Amino acid sequence: MMRNFSISVRWMRVWQRNFSVYRHTWKISFLPPLLEPLFYLAAFGIGLSSLVSNFSYRGQEIAYLPFIAPALLAITIMYNAFFETSYASFVRMYYQKTFDAMLATPLTLEEVITGEIAWAATKSAIAAVLMQIVISLCGLIHYPEGLFILPLAALGGLAFAAIGMVFTGLVPNIETFNLPIFLFITPMFLFSGTFFPLQNLPTWAQWLAQIFPLTHLTILVRACALGRLELPLLGSLAYLVVFFLITYPLALRGMRKRLIK
Amino acid sequence: MPSVIAVKNLKKAFGAFKAVDGISFTVQKAECFGLLGPNGAGKTSTIRMLYGYSPISDGELYLFDQRIRSEWRAVKNRIGICQQEDNLDPDLSVRDNLLTYARYFNLTAADARATTDRLLDFFALDNRAKTTIRELSGGMKRRLVLARSLINNPDLLILDEPTTGLDPQSRHQVWERLEELKNGGLTILLTTHYMEEAARLCDRLVIMNQGRILVEGQPQELIRQYVGREIIEIAPFDPELLTCLQNRGLYFETFGQRLVIHNQADVGLFAALSEVFGGRRCTLRPATLEDVFLHLTGRELRE
Numbered sequence: 001m002m003r004n005f006s007i008s009v010r011w012m013r014v015w016q017r018n019f020s021v022y023r024h025t026w027k028i029s030f031l032p033p034l035l036e037p038l039f040y041l042a043a044f045g046i047g048l049s050s051l052v053s054n055f056s057y058r059g060q061e062i063a064y065l066p067f068i069a070p071a072l073l074a075i076t077i078m079y080n081a082f083f084e085t086s087y088a089s090f091v092r093m094y095y096q097k098t099f100d101a102m103l104a105t106p107l108t109l110e111e112v113i114t115g116e117i118a119w120a121a122t123k124s125a126i127a128a129v130l131m132q133i134v135i136s137l138c139g140l141i142h143y144p145e146g147l148f149i150l151p152l153a154a155l156g157g158l159a160f161a162a163i164g165m166v167f168t169g170l171v172p173n174i175e176t177f178n179l180p181i182f183l184f185i186t187p188m189f190l191f192s193g194t195f196f197p198l199q200n201l202p203t204w205a206q207w208l209a210q211i212f213p214l215t216h217l218t219i220l221v222r223a224c225a226l227g228r229l230e231l232p233l234l235g236s237l238a239y240l241v242v243f244f245l246i247t248y249p250l251a252l253r254g255m256r257k258r259l260i261k
Numbered sequence: 262m263p264s265v266i267a268v269k270n271l272k273k274a275f276g277a278f279k280a281v282d283g284i285s286f287t288v289q290k291a292e293c294f295g296l297l298g299p300n301g302a303g304k305t306s307t308i309r310m311l312y313g314y315s316p317i318s319d320g321e322l323y324l325f326d327q328r329i330r331s332e333w334r335a336v337k338n339r340i341g342i343c344q345q346e347d348n349l350d351p352d353l354s355v356r357d358n359l360l361t362y363a364r365y366f367n368l369t370a371a372d373a374r375a376t377t378d379r380l381l382d383f384f385a386l387d388n389r390a391k392t393t394i395r396e397l398s399g400g401m402k403r404r405l406v407l408a409r410s411l412i413n414n415p416d417l418l419i420l421d422e423p424t425t426g427l428d429p430q431s432r433h434q435v436w437e438r439l440e441e442l443k444n445g446g447l448t449i450l451l452t453t454h455y456m457e458e459a460a461r462l463c464d465r466l467v468i469m470n471q472g473r474i475l476v477e478g479q480p481q482e483l484i485r486q487y488v489g490r491e492i493i494e495i496a497p498f499d500p501e502l503l504t505c506l507q508n509r510g511l512y513f514e515t516f517g518q519r520l521v522i523h524n525q526a527d528v529g530l531f532a533a534l535s536e537v538f539g540g541r542r543c544t545l546r547p548a549t550l551e552d553v554f555l556h557l558t559g560r561e562l563r564e
Contacts, residue, residue, distance in 0.1 A: 006334075013367075017350075017364070020357065024352075096348070096351055096352075100344060101344070101350070102365060104410075106366060
């Protein structure tokens with residue numbers, strides 16, 4: 001029973017549950033996305049910018065601050081989504097038994113997991129919007145192209161939420177999350193064309209970086225922020241969609257294997 | 262009469278281990294039915310199949326005459342489940358726990374609020390509505406779990422060890438509420454380790470061991486049938502007593518220093534034994550369901 005894939009819009013109820021909890025703690029949840037860009041922009045803008053002269057990015061000269069500001073957004077999208085479906089979902093599943101309680105209702109496991117992933121994407125989109133407001137006030141985002149960052153945050157959020165949930169289905173205990181963070185998230189944070197252009201890397205590393213979803217999310221967010229929407233961006237967009245379409249079923253399968261006995 | 266639960270040759274295997282090994286029983290409307298057995302007997306595995314959490318390995322399961330394998334969503338809308346572990350939502354207040362749970366059943370906001378208020382009142386939690394879960398006592402948590410399992414106004418309530426770990430006051434309070442629900446016509450399936458609880462609440466019950474059903478019947482009937490009217494315990498006992506009892510054809514069990522006699526009919530037996538072996542070593546008490554349970558499932562530890 002319920003071996004078949006069974007999903008209805010009831011997953012919204014799980015999303016709603018997480019949103020209710022978030023509403024109680026919004027004052028704390030709102031702080032990091034508002035303050036973080038200020039810290040980063042201060043550190044890089046005041047501290048590092050004077051060491052870095054303008055350089056060429058996609059054939060145009062660019063200063064360092066407008067280069068990294070969109071990358072901060074992409075990184076925030078990644079972190080918010082990934083940490084929500086890894087640590088936070090694991091706590092709900094393993095320590096709080098929240099999923100067990102949900103499965104005693106007409107909700108299916110697929111709906112619970114979909115609700116969790118959708119919530120993580122929502123949370124990262126909220127964080128991205130807050131951060132974007134601060135960065136916009138610094139005059140670092142070009143409009144109206146900058147408005148496309150919100151749907152990108154939702155898509156990027158889904159992709160990183162789904163891969164986070166894949167790991168939640170696999171890890172034996174909460175400490176094991178250190179492994180994907182050390183081997184996957186941190187290298188992405190550093191080598192996805194976030195803090196320096198990919199062309200500074202050796203060719204083989206440039207190719208390797210194409211595997212990282214953050215590389216593509218950074219390219220897309222940066223293009224929107226700089227107001228330079230070009231056709232080749234569709235490749236990066238397609239990559240994120242395909243990445244989600246592969247990791248989402250994997251996450252559902254892994255969690256079913258883990259929880260349903 | 263249509264049954265609320267019909268279990269037919271139900272099986273659950275985990276690899277080579279048979280957790281549930283072909284059990285059958287039916288539960289009628291407005292009945293309280295007990296599922297008893299030592300740890301590892303297969304009670305929780307059975308319950309998990311009943312509410313569609315675990316896939317069925319073999320056999321059939323009907324709830325409200327609907328086949329759970331295919332009609333699970335409709336069935337799950339009509340049952341309330343009080344799980345063994347405490348899995349209240351610690352991120353939400355007492356009241357929000359109920360309101361959030363109501364949404365999982367797609368209750369309308371107005372229905373959810375009305376039912377929540379009624380249940381908080383019924384379980385004497387109305388003055389705790391805004392409290393966080395961590396601040397609740399064990400008894401209050403249990404009552405909230407029970408309240409939560411009734412949020413969809415179920416036609417069947419499944420209770421997996423509802424009073425484990427409660428102090429006697431809390432336990433009696435839970436029993437009173439369950440009796441009220443039962444008198445209101447609610448069908449209940451109960452698993453428990455407390456024989457007193459089963460004897461008090463259950464109209465009928467089964468005792469399970471190693472995935473199979475050993476006996477089925479009404480509590481008092483099972484006591485009469487398997488143990489008798491009264492129990493005489495002698496501790497410590499003398500070896501010569503054993504021959505004496507064997508000669509009289511009486512049923513007894515020994516464990517450690519203690520001898521337990523199942524007395525069916527012999528009215529003068531206790532007086533006679535007290536006279537011979539000393540009144541301080543002999544105790545007379547009515548036979549209970551616990552005696553039946555230990556008699557049928559043995560006294561060795563299940564770990």
